[in-house]
Amino acid sequence: xxxxxxxxxxxxxxxxxxxxxxxxxxxxxxxxxxxxxxxxxxxxxxxxxxxxxxxxxxxxxxxxxxxxxxxxxxxxxxxxxxxxxxxxxxxxxxxxxxxxxxxxxxxxxxxxxxxxxxxxxxxxxxxxxxxxxxxxxxxxxxxxxxxxxxxxxxxxxxxxxxxxxxxxxxxxxxxxxxxxxxxxxxxxxxxxxxxxxxxxxxxxxxxxxxxxxxxxxxxxxxxxxxxxxxxxxxxxxxxxxxxxxxxxxxxxxxxxxxxxxxxxxxxxxxxxxxxxxxxxxxxxxxxxxxxxxxxxxxxxxxxxxxxxxxxxxxxxxxxxxxxxxxxxxxxxxxxxxxxxxxxxxxxxxxxxxxxxxxxxxxxxxxxxxxxxxxxxxxxxxxxxxxxxxxxxxxxxxxxxxxxxxxxxxxxxxxxxxxxxxxxxxxxxxxxxxxxxxxxxxxxxxxxxxxxxxxxxxxxxxxxxxxxxxxxxxxxxxxxxx
Numbered sequence: 001x002x003x004x005x006x007x008x009x010x011x012x013x014x015x016x017x018x019x020x021x022x023x024x025x026x027x028x029x030x031x032x033x034x035x036x037x038x039x040x041x042x043x044x045x046x047x048x049x050x051x052x053x054x055x056x057x058x059x060x061x062x063x064x065x066x067x068x069x070x071x072x073x074x075x076x077x078x079x080x081x082x083x084x085x086x087x088x089x090x091x092x093x094x095x096x097x098x099x100x101x102x103x104x105x106x107x108x109x110x111x112x113x114x115x116x117x118x119x120x121x122x123x124x125x126x127x128x129x130x131x132x133x134x135x136x137x138x139x140x141x142x143x144x145x146x147x148x149x150x151x152x153x154x155x156x157x158x159x160x161x162x163x164x165x166x167x168x169x170x171x172x173x174x175x176x177x178x179x180x181x182x183x184x185x186x187x188x189x190x191x192x193x194x195x196x197x198x199x200x201x202x203x204x205x206x207x208x209x210x211x212x213x214x215x216x217x218x219x220x221x222x223x224x225x226x227x228x229x230x231x232x233x234x235x236x237x238x239x240x241x242x243x244x245x246x247x248x249x250x251x252x253x254x255x256x257x258x259x260x261x262x263x264x265x266x267x268x269x270x271x272x273x274x275x276x277x278x279x280x281x282x283x284x285x286x287x288x289x290x291x292x293x294x295x296x297x298x299x300x301x302x303x304x305x306x307x308x309x310x311x312x313x314x315x316x317x318x319x320x321x322x323x324x325x326x327x328x329x330x331x332x333x334x335x336x337x338x339x340x341x342x343x344x345x346x347x348x349x350x351x352x353x354x355x356x357x358x359x360x361x362x363x364x365x366x367x368x369x370x371x372x373x374x375x376x377x378x379x380x381x382x383x384x385x386x387x388x389x390x391x392x393x394x395x396x397x398x399x400x401x402x403x404x405x406x407x408x409x410x411x412x413x414x415x416x417x418x419x420x421x422x423x424x425x426x427x428x429x430x431x432x433x434x435x436x437x438x439x440x441x442x443x444x445x446x447x448x449x450x451x452x453x454x455x456x457x458x459x460x461x462x463x464x465x466x467x468x469x470x471x472x473x474x475x476x477x478x479x480x481x
Contacts, residue, residue, distance in 0.1 A: 032046055067281070080130050120144040168181065180222060342478040373468055384458075
C-alpha cells in the first residue's frame with residue numbers, strides 16, 4: 001500500500017529531524033553494546049557522518065543485481081545466557097580442530113554457553129554468531145554445521161569479538177568471518193528492527209568482484225584472499241556509501257525499501273564482502289525485511305525496482321567534516337596508527353621451561369597464557385616489517401609481520417596487561433638481527449615504558465616469561481604515546 005499524503009509528510013519530516021537533531025535520534029535507538037544494538041557508541045557501525053561529501057562513481061549494474069539476502073547466505077545472532085551449557089566445536093576439515101584466525105592455529109573451540117536453538121545458515125558460508133551475555137563476547141563461526149553421524153558441531157573458522165567493541169578488525173586483531181574482517185552480523189537488518197522508521201546503524205552490503213578494488217580501506221582490515229587478482233572495480237572493502245540528501249525515500253513503492261533508503265541517507269552502508277552477481281543488503285535470517293514476494297508468494301516487481309533505484313543512486317563518501325556517536329556527541333575515529341599495533345598471537349619459540357608445559361596465545365583472553373609451573377618458562381617471537389610494495393601486504397600478519405609498521409621517530413608506550421607474575425619485554429633490532437637499537441625489559445603486569453622507534457629498525461624480538469608459581473598471563477601493547 002502506498003503512503004497517504006499525511007503519512008508521507010510525517011516521515012519526510014521525521015527523516016529531517018533525525019538528520020538535524022542528533023539528540024533526538026539517539027533517544028530513539030537504545031543502548032549500544034547489547035544484543036539489540038551491537039558494538040560501542042563510537043563504532044563506525046553506530047556513528048553518523050556529518051556533512052559527507054559524495055563522489056560520482058556508481059555501482060555497476062552488470063553482475064550487481066540489487067538484492068536483500070535473508071536466507072541461506074545471511075547470518076543470525078543467537079543469544080546465550082549463563083544457564084546455557086558448554087559445547088565443543090570440532091574442525092570441519094582438519095582433525096586438529098577449527099582454524100582460530102587470531103591464533104594462527106587449528107584447535108577445538110569450547111563455547112562456554114551454547115544455546116539449544118542454534119541453527120547456522122545453510123549456504124556454503126554457514127555463518128553463525130552467538131552472543132554470550134554473561135561474558136559479552138560474540139563467538140563467530142564460518143561454515144558451522146552439525147554432523148549427524150558423529151553427533152558433533154563442526155566449523156571451518158572461528159573468531160571472537162566484544163559486543164562493546166568497534167565491530168571491525170584492528171592492527172592487533174585484523175581477522176573476522178567476513179572478507180573485510182567484520183563479524184557476519186555487523187550491519188545486518190535485524191529481525192527486531194522491523195517497523196522502525198530508520199535503522200539505527202550503518203548497513204552492510206556485498207558486491208560482485210567487478211565493483212571491488214583491491215586494498216582494504218579503513219575501517220576494513222582485510223579483503224578476499226583472491227581479491228588482488230579478481231577485483232576489477234572502483235570500491236575497496238570498507239567503502240562507505242550513502243544516498244544523496246535529495247533522494248526521495250518516500251517515492252519508493254514498499255515500506256521496507258523506504259526504511260532502508262532513510263537509513264542510507266543518515267548512516268550509509270559499508271562494503272564488507274563479495275557476492276556472486278548481486279549487490280546485496282544483509283537481513284537477519286528469520287527476519288521479514290525482504291518484500292520480494294507478497295502474502296500469496298507472488299513476485300513483486302516493485303521491490304526489485306526499489307532496490308535497483310537505491311543501488312543506482314548510492315555514492316561513495318569522499319570525506320566528512322566530523323562524526324557523531326550514537327548519543328549525538330562529536331568524536332574523531334581512532335585511526336589504525338593510534339591503536340595498539342602489537343599482537344601476541346605468535347608464532348612463539350620456547351627458550352626455557354619443562355617440555356610438557358603448554359603455553360600460548362588465547363583469543364578470548366587476548367593474553368599469552370602460562371600454566372602453573374615449578375620452574376621458569378620463557379618464550380620469544382620475531383616480528384618483521386610489513387612490505388607494502390609486495391603482493392597483498394595486508395595478509396603478511398599471518399607470516400610473522402606487523403599489520404601496521406611502527407613509525408620511525410614516533411614515541412610509543414609499551415604497556416603490560418594480564419594477571420599474576422608473568423613479565424614481558426621487547427627489543428628493536430637492526431637488519432643484522434643482533435644490533436639492539438631500543439629495548440624494554442621485564443615489564444610486570446600494570447607497568448609501562450616509553451621508547452622512540454628507531455630509524456634503522458628492521459625486526460622486533462618480543463619476550464614473555466613466567467616464574468615458578470600459579471597460572472599467569474600477559475599481553476604487551478604498543479601504542480603511540
